[in-house]
Structures are given as structure tokens and as C-alpha cells.
Amino acid sequence: MSHPSSGLQAEEKQSYADELPRVPGLSPEEAMTHFTVAPGYLIQQTAAEPLLNDPVAISFDEQSRLYVAEMRGYSEQSDENLGQIRLLEDVDGDGVFDKSHIFAEGLSWPTAIICYRGGVFVGAAPDILYLKDTNGDHKADLKEVVFTGFGKTNVQGLLNCFRWGLDNRIHGATSSSGGLVRRPDQPESAAVNLRGSDFSFDPDTYEIRPESGGAQHGMSFDAWGRKFVCSNSDHLQMVVYDDRYAARNPYLTAPNSRKSIADDGGQAPVFRSSPVEPWRIVRTRLRVSGAVKGVVEGGGMPAGYFTGSTGVTIYKGDAWPQEDQGLAIIGDVGSNIVHRKRLIPDGVLFRGTRIDDHSELLTSSDIWFRPVQFANGPDGALHVLDMYREVIEHPASLPPMIKQHLDLTSGRDRGRLYRLVPAAFSQPSRPAVQKLSSAELVNLLQHPNSWHRETASRLLYERQDQSIRDELINIASGESALGRMHALATLNGLSQFTPEIVAEKIADSHPQVRRHAIKHAEQFVGHPLIRKKLEERVADENPEVTLQLAFTLGEFSATWRTPLITELLKRKGDNDWIRFALLTSIGDQPGIVLNELANDSDFVTSPAAMKVINDLVTLMANQPDPTHLATLVKLVTEQTALSSSVKQELLQRFLVKSAAQGRLDRNGLSLGQGELQKLLDDLVTTARTQAVATTLSVQKRVDAIRLLAISSNPEDHKLLTELIDPREPDEIQSAALSVLAGQADSKLDRFLLANWESLSPKLRKTAVDILLSRDQWTASLLTALNEDELPISTVPLSTLQILTQSENAEVRDISNQLKKRVSSTPRANVVTAYESVLNESGRIDQGRIIFEKNCSSCHRLEGKGQEIGPNLAAFRNRGKTAILINILDPNREVTPEYLNYVIITDDGRSHTGILSSQNATTLTLKRAEGKETQIRRIEIEDIRSTGMSLMPEGLEKEINQESMADLLTYLMQAE
Numbered sequence: 001m002s003h004p005s006s007g008l009q010a011e012e013k014q015s016y017a018d019e020l021p022r023v024p025g026l027s028p029e030e031a032m033t034h035f036t037v038a039p040g041y042l043i044q045q046t047a048a049e050p051l052l053n054d055p056v057a058i059s060f061d062e063q064s065r066l067y068v069a070e071m072r073g074y075s076e077q078s079d080e081n082l083g084q085i086r087l088l089e090d091v092d093g094d095g096v097f098d099k100s101h102i103f104a105e106g107l108s109w110p111t112a113i114i115c116y117r118g119g120v121f122v123g124a125a126p127d128i129l130y131l132k133d134t135n136g137d138h139k140a141d142l143k144e145v146v147f148t149g150f151g152k153t154n155v156q157g158l159l160n161c162f163r164w165g166l167d168n169r170i171h172g173a174t175s176s177s178g179g180l181v182r183r184p185d186q187p188e189s190a191a192v193n194l195r196g197s198d199f200s201f202d203p204d205t206y207e208i209r210p211e212s213g214g215a216q217h218g219m220s221f222d223a224w225g226r227k228f229v230c231s232n233s234d235h236l237q238m239v240v241y242d243d244r245y246a247a248r249n250p251y252l253t254a255p256n257s258r259k260s261i262a263d264d265g266g267q268a269p270v271f272r273s274s275p276v277e278p279w280r281i282v283r284t285r286l287r288v289s290g291a292v293k294g295v296v297e298g299g300g301m302p303a304g305y306f307t308g309s310t311g312v313t314i315y316k317g318d319a320w321p322q323e324d325q326g327l328a329i330i331g332d333v334g335s336n337i338v339h340r341k342r343l344i345p346d347g348v349l350f351r352g353t354r355i356d357d358h359s360e361l362l363t364s365s366d367i368w369f370r371p372v373q374f375a376n377g378p379d380g381a382l383h384v385l386d387m388y389r390e391v392i393e394h395p396a397s398l399p400p401m402i403k404q405h406l407d408l409t410s411g412r413d414r415g416r417l418y419r420l421v422p423a424a425f426s427q428p429s430r431p432a433v434q435k436l437s438s439a440e441l442v443n444l445l446q447h448p449n450s451w452h453r454e455t456a457s458r459l460l461y462e463r464q465d466q467s468i469r470d471e472l473i474n475i476a477s478g479e480s481a482l483g484r485m486h487a488l489a490t491l492n493g494l495s496q497f498t499p500e501i502v503a504e505k506i507a508d509s510h511p512q513v514r515r516h517a518i519k520h521a522e523q524f525v526g527h528p529l530i531r532k533k534l535e536e537r538v539a540d541e542n543p544e545v546t547l548q549l550a551f552t553l554g555e556f557s558a559t560w561r562t563p564l565i566t567e568l569l570k571r572k573g574d575n576d577w578i579r580f581a582l583l584t585s586i587g588d589q590p591g592i593v594l595n596e597l598a599n600d601s602d603f604v605t606s607p608a609a610m611k612v613i614n615d616l617v618t619l620m621a622n623q624p625d626p627t628h629l630a631t632l633v634k635l636v637t638e639q640t641a642l643s644s645s646v647k648q649e650l651l652q653r654f655l656v657k658s659a660a661q662g663r664l665d666r667n668g669l670s671l672g673q674g675e676l677q678k679l680l681d682d683l684v685t686t687a688r689t690q691a692v693a694t695t696l697s698v699q700k701r702v703d704a705i706r707l708l709a710i711s712s713n714p715e716d717h718k719l720l721t722e723l724i725d726p727r728e729p730d731e732i733q734s735a736a737l738s739v740l741a742g743q744a745d746s747k748l749d750r751f752l753l754a755n756w757e758s759l760s761p762k763l764r765k766t767a768v769d770i771l772l773s774r775d776q777w778t779a780s781l782l783t784a785l786n787e788d789e790l791p792i793s794t795v796p797l798s799t800l801q802i803l804t805q806s807e808n809a810e811v812r813d814i815s816n817q818l819k820k821r822v823s824s825t826p827r828a829n830v831v832t833a834y835e836s837v838l839n840e841s842g843r844i845d846q847g848r849i850i851f852e853k854n855c856s857s858c859h860r861l862e863g864k865g866q867e868i869g870p871n872l873a874a875f876r877n878r879g880k881t882a883i884l885i886n887i888l889d890p891n892r893e894v895t896p897e898y899l900n901y902v903i904i905t906d907d908g909r910s911h912t913g914i915l916s917s918q919n920a921t922t923l924t925l926k927r928a929e930g931k932e933t934q935i936r937r938i939e940i941e942d943i944r945s946t947g948m949s950l951m952p953e954g955l956e957k958e959i960n961q962e963s964m965a966d967l968l969t970y971l972m973q974a975e
Helices: 004-013 028-034 278-289 439-445 450-463 468-477 481-491 498-505 511-523 529-541 543-555 556-571 576-585 590-598 609-622 627-637 644-660 675-691 696-712 714-723 730-744 747-752 762-771 774-788 796-805 810-822 827-839 846-855 879-888 961-973
Strands: 035-037 041-048 055-060 067-071 083-089 099-107 111-117 119-124 129-131 141-148 160-164 168-173 179-180 198-201 208-211 218-219 227-231 234-238 258-260 309-314 327-331 339-345 351-355 362-364 371-376 382-386 416-422 900-903 912-919 922-926 932-936 941-949
Touching: 028 035, 028 041, 035 041, 055 160, 055 416, 067 111, 067 119, 067 450, 083 111, 083 119, 083 439, 083 675, 111 168, 111 450, 119 141, 119 160, 119 590, 141 450, 160 218, 168 218, 227 309, 234 309, 234 327, 234 351, 309 450, 327 371, 339 371, 439 450, 439 468, 450 481, 450 961, 468 481, 468 498, 468 730, 481 498, 481 511, 498 511, 498 529, 511 529, 511 675, 529 543, 529 556, 543 556, 556 576, 556 590, 576 609, 590 627, 590 941, 609 627, 609 644, 609 774, 627 644, 627 675, 644 696, 675 696, 675 714, 696 714, 696 730, 714 730, 730 762, 747 762, 747 774, 762 774, 774 810, 796 810, 810 879, 827 879, 827 961, 846 900, 900 922, 912 932, 932 941
Parallel strands: 055 111, 111 160
Antiparallel strands: 035 362, 041 416, 055 067, 067 083, 083 099, 111 119, 119 129, 129 141, 141 179, 160 168, 168 198, 198 208, 218 227, 227 234, 234 258, 309 327, 327 339, 339 351, 339 362, 371 382, 382 416, 900 912, 900 941, 912 922, 922 932
16 A cells, blocks of 8 residues: 555646636526526526626616626736726617617626616725716717725635615725725825725715725625625625714624524535536645645535635516515535525514525526626616636635636626516516606605616715705605615705704604614704604514614714613613613613612512613723722622622622732722722622632633732732642633733742643643733743743744734743754645554544544534534545645645634733634634633724634644544544
């Protein structure tokens, strides 16, 4: 039998020409015979080459002409400026385009387009341009760069999806490349940071701002203005709230505004009818074997699941059956399919449920079919943009031995447009919207097809015709709820709002009209009628209305809003989203609200009580307001509906969290006078006793230990160090360590290093985190490593990489020395040294023990461990060789979601982990053992990615060959 390494080397040198035949494309007519469409629907071709090439975005103007963004330079020809904007015309009105004009050319990668004032805004990173034909020759003679600074580091992560919003702004998706965006005539200091967010801009003033979102390619509003997005491997997500609300309260830790809602998971199965491309099969085999770098997805399957989801669009036309209104439509360009999901209300969210059983809305057996985007058209149909390419893939993901046999430009002279229509569809007459008077446009605001409503809304905003106020007010009181909502938005765009108009709609019969009216009410915070109508909505039973009310209240004065916030917390405090929204609105009033709730005997016995009260106390501890402590003390010492034990727990929670943030005086318990001083003394005295009381529960002792954070008594310090004892549970030792670390004890590093041998593996990880949090302690740890007092594998290479960039010279120098030592043995050599175990049969029971000791802090298997890293259940499909490489050489290629980040906070501490989410106020780092650190943006000094995996290198120091054979056997056979 040949040695495994010889097989790898042979594959690396092998030619794959025979396995990678070119797949010819089909003519537009032939392609139509390869589609399979769901029952009740037809697919019709509306345009094909030579009328257009590589369509990636479209926008119908008010004449039903179609502007098309053509990304002909995909995927490696950005600098050749092959991108174009086409203008297509359907001359005879049969729904098929007859004429094509090159409206603009010489663009890099155009990926977004929308009509406005007779021209188009075009997104072509790094710019957004405005193009217009002013002389009627179907060519843009007016060209203006409106914004610049959008990122273009990732050809599949460019700005996209311009959409007209109900706020009379143009919205877009920033995607993964982000950007520091500004007007060309502005200094760089004026740039708006769009990292992790989407954006919108005023099409007249060019004012731009961040918006919630931040997914990859695809963004859509439903008929009621809810926002949905998608990413390659997370095909359906909902944006729950506007980040601007969270930004009002920087002391509040905010959940991610983007929520995955597909009930079959983001990387759900897809059911293609096309054969899997040969290059995908070969690449997967090479990745599984370890011959090439790359992430092995889908358990080693080259296809069959969402990996290239794109273009999420909510259907809101009028041609499809009523029961299919509001479906979410998503393409997968790698699988040649169009997928659909029904959106089921689920509180303030929706749940996306698969409709087609082991099939899709649309598939093609032609692997050139690449559905990249969709649009609701003036005909009521869903329009499908087919880039029609032989290969759709990021070039960096194609190994050279495969890429040399492919042509990534193949298809740049082709492209198709289709529309999905019901079987009984008949072509409607073409709407001559451009000829309508303003009054006639107002009537279109209640049209059943969203294209008519949105086009009318846009044109009315462009015209700014003030004479139609009465007509709009009539529609705002009409039978159509959609018309009422759009009439409100248009009145707002014309600056024709009055408090009376908004107040009436706050009480509308339709919850979505109420929701939007409540949002509009933020313009009239001082008006008594508005306040009266909002007060009435406290009893509203619709969760979306309540959520918007909870956010909107924060725009009103504290004296008026606080009683309403209190009442809503009583009624809806058990809903996590509504509770969060209310806390964004509470401002500096949490103490007042807490006191009111604590005196409500009915509330304190409700299921939501402790969730609400604990969140209020946490927020009070986060805020630098010295009166909050007095509020808590008063609450504890006076008679309320809360039990004595709960009061004590609340005060303890406040003190512990405040101390952890440096908000309490550490020079002894000089925090108050009289009764307050006695209370604090009693708390600490009790904590001393409980901390060492082995008869108490571990959690009770941990709470007591945390309370000792407020004491600087030397005896308490001694007590904490004595608790770091192997006879104590890990939770007790970890709590004591955390308190000592928070006190920045100058001798803690020496204590930990001197007692290293007595620390459990779990405690050692905690100790490393602590020692790396301050420069002085970090230098001590690195010196111990450099002098071989500790194994060099104690600190991962990814962490050493961070430390080589430290501003502390001593830390930087020692880190560089250690990095050279660790890197002196190439990872490939380590893998080779272990290849003999691939042919050995290990002991599964021993492998389970090794997994629990070395892997369970980041991986989960058989119900044990933390699911931070990739799912291990699929590893057996990848084979032993791929598993071995991932264990011993984890940085060959790192999936972006598993990159390690470092954040430096303003107290000098360093925090590392996977950046699992971010929003207006909060970043969340996830690290080993499932630990999460949520860091508020106001605390951040610096943030950067290491470019390396959270998975440490050097596991060979902990796992020898015999143990590795056991581990591999367990991973391959575990249930």
C-alpha cells in the first residue's frame, strides 16, 4: 500500500483535463426546453443575447422601459471596465423586449441600478453614479459620481439592490466589502463607515446614512416595508429593527438586528435538476484529501445545499394567485435553481417555510442557468435575471490545477431575462405612468401591484406637487390599507403632514398602517393629540405595532414616556424583542421604572418580572450615574412587593457589574454613609462567609465571590487566592480568578505562573485569557513560554500573531521570538509526521475522552461540547486525511466566519474570539467553551482581525500519534 503522502503529492501534480471537460452553453431557444417549473406556473423568456449580456440588476422606468446593469467584467476583469448599462424597450407591448441601446459603458463592476428623475443611479464600486440621457439619443450624456468609497475587495461582496423605500429614500445593501463612503468633494474625515451595515440616501440632497442589514447579495422590502436579506450560505434573513434606535442607548447591549428565519436552516438542502459541474466534484475531492486548501462544505458533498444564495425578493405583484402573495424568492446560482418560501408570522418575526417537497419553484438542467437577481415588474410577474455563465465562482476559491482548465470569461457575451407567470396569464396593457397627472398617480398608490405603487410614490416625490394634498388625504382614509400606508409616506415626502393626519392613522384598523403611523409620529413629539393616540396603543395586541411603539417612545420626553414604558414592560416584558426596544427608549430613567415595577405586587409574581428587573439593574450598572446606587439601596431598604432575597440579589447584581466596569470606589467600602454603609458592610461580610461555604450551591458561592469585587480588603484578596485550589470546582476557581483580574492585581501574573501545574486544563485557558488582558501580565506569560517554563503551545500561533503588533515593545519583541520558534516547523511537516495513524484502528472510548479534553470547548459531538467551530458530525464524509489536516494545520484556509479577532477596550484589556455579530452599539465575540463577550462600541479602542483561525495550532504537543488514532476513530464512528 502506498504511503498517504505520496498520494497527495501525486494528486497535486496530476492533470485534470480529462475530468474537466468544457460544458457548452445552449441557445436561448434550447435553454427553454431544460426548465422545470412548479405546477401552475410558466416561464417565459423576455430577452436574450444579443440584446443584453450578464444582467445582474434591473429597474423599470415609468415608461416600462428596462435599464439593465451588465457585469461583463465578472469575475477578474474589473480594471478592463467592461461593465455596461443597457436600455431595453418592448415596442409592441407583448412583454418581450425588441430594442436594445447601450446607455452607458466603461464601468467596472456595476451591480445595482434604480430609476430617478429620468435617469438612473448606478452602483459600480467604489462609486455610485447618476446617469441621464438629456438629448433623447438613448445614451447617458450626464454622468456624475455621487458617492465614492465602497469596498470592492470581494467580487461577490459588492454593493447591490437599490430599492425605493417608504421613507422616500433609496436603500442599498453594502455587502461584505463595506466601505468608508463620502461625496467626492468631501474630505475623507466626512466618510460614513458602512462596515457591517446597509445604507440609504436622499436622492436629491445626497445625504447618506447607515441602515440595519449587512448581508451579502440580495435585499428586498415586502409590501409593508419589512426588510429581508440573504448571504451565500444563509439564504433567508429578516432585519428586525433600525440600528438607529439601539444607538440611542450606548450602555445597552443590543442583539443582532439581522435574524435568520428559514426553518430548515441557512444552508438548507436544494433540489437541482442539473448535473453537478465537474470542477465542483474535483475540487471537493481535492479539498477532502487535503491536496488543496479550502473549506469542505456539506459533509463532503459538492452540491445539494445553499452555498450561492442570492437575490432574495418578496413577490408583491398582482399576476400570481392571491395565496402566493408575499412569498420569499431566492436563487442559488451554483445549483441553477429558484427557491421559494412562505413567510409565516411568528411574533415580531417571520418563519420561512419550504413549499416545494424535494423540488423547487424553478430548476434548469442547464448548468449555465445562473439566477442572480429578481424583480417585481409592471406586468405583475416575477422577473428572473440569468447571468448565463459557464462558471460562477470566486476565482480565489478555484485551485490553479482546476482553474487552468476553465474559462471564467465564458458567457460574458450572453445573458437572459425571464418572467415567471401563472399558467392562465395574459399580457396586461402597458401602463403609461409617465403620462399620468399627479392626481392620477395618487390613485395608483392603492394598486394591487407593488410596481405601480412604488413608481407612483417615486414620481410624486420627484414632482413635489403640493396641489394633491386633499387627494392624498382621501386615499389615506380609503378602503385599501396599502393605499393608506403609501398615502402617509407620500404626504411625508411632500412635507404635508399634520399631527391630525398622523393621529388618525395611529388608530387605523390595519396593524401595519398603525405601525407606520406610529413611526411617523416621531415628528410630532410635543403634540397632545399624538401623545393621546400613542397612549391608547399601549393596549394594542399586535406585536409588530407594540415593537414600533416601544422604539418610538424613546423620541418623546422622559416625563411623558416613562409611565408608558413601565406599563408596556408589565404587559409585554416577556417578549425579548419588545423588552429590548423599551430599554433603548428608557434613557436615564431605569431607576424610576424599576421602583414602579418593584411596587406592583401583580407584576413581581408574573413570569416576565425577573427578566425585566434584571435587565433594568444591568442597564443601571452600565450607566455612569451615581444616583443609581442610591436608588437600589432605597429599593432594598424600603417596603416593596419584592421579597428580601430578591432585593439582595438585585443589589448584589448591580454592585458586581458596576465593580467589573470600574464604577465603584475600590479604596475600601467608602461608598456611602449611615444605612448604606452598613448595608454594604453586611453584604461583604455575608459574601466572605458564603464564598467558602462548601455546603452551599456552587452558583450561590460564585455570586458571593463576585460580590467581593467591591472590596479591596487584603483579607478578601487572600481569600480569593486561596479559592484557586484544585480541590475547588472549576466554577469557583474561575470566579475567583475573574474577580482578581478585574482588580488589576499587580502580582496576579506571578501567582498564576507559580501555580500553573495545579490548574485544570479549563482553568489554564481562563488564566491565559486573563494574562493576555494586560501588557504587564502578558509579558510575564510570554517570558515563561520563552524560557520553557510553560509549553509553547499554551498560547496559539494566532494569538502570537496579534501580539507581534502590540504597542508594548517588550510584548512585541518576545512574541516575535516565540512566533519564529513555533513557525520553525512547517505545519505540513507535522501533518506528514502523523500520516501513519491514518491506517490505524484506534479505540473509540479513548478517542471520546481525548475529544472531551481537547476539542469539546469549541466543537460539539454526541450532545457534548460547544458548537463554536464547524459541525463535526459531517467530518466522517470528508475522510480521515481531511480531518487530520484540519486538526494539525487549521490555518491552511480559514472560513471568514471562523476568523479570530482582537478587540482592545478603553480599560486596556484585550479580548479575542470569533466576531459572531455586531450592531449599532454592540459587538459580540465568541470563543472557546461557548464563552461570549459582548463589548459596547463606546468601550472599544481598537479592533482587528488576525487572519487566522480560532482553532489553535500545536495540538500535536497535546495529542501523540496513538491518541490521534483514537481521536480519528471516534470522529469517524461517533453517533
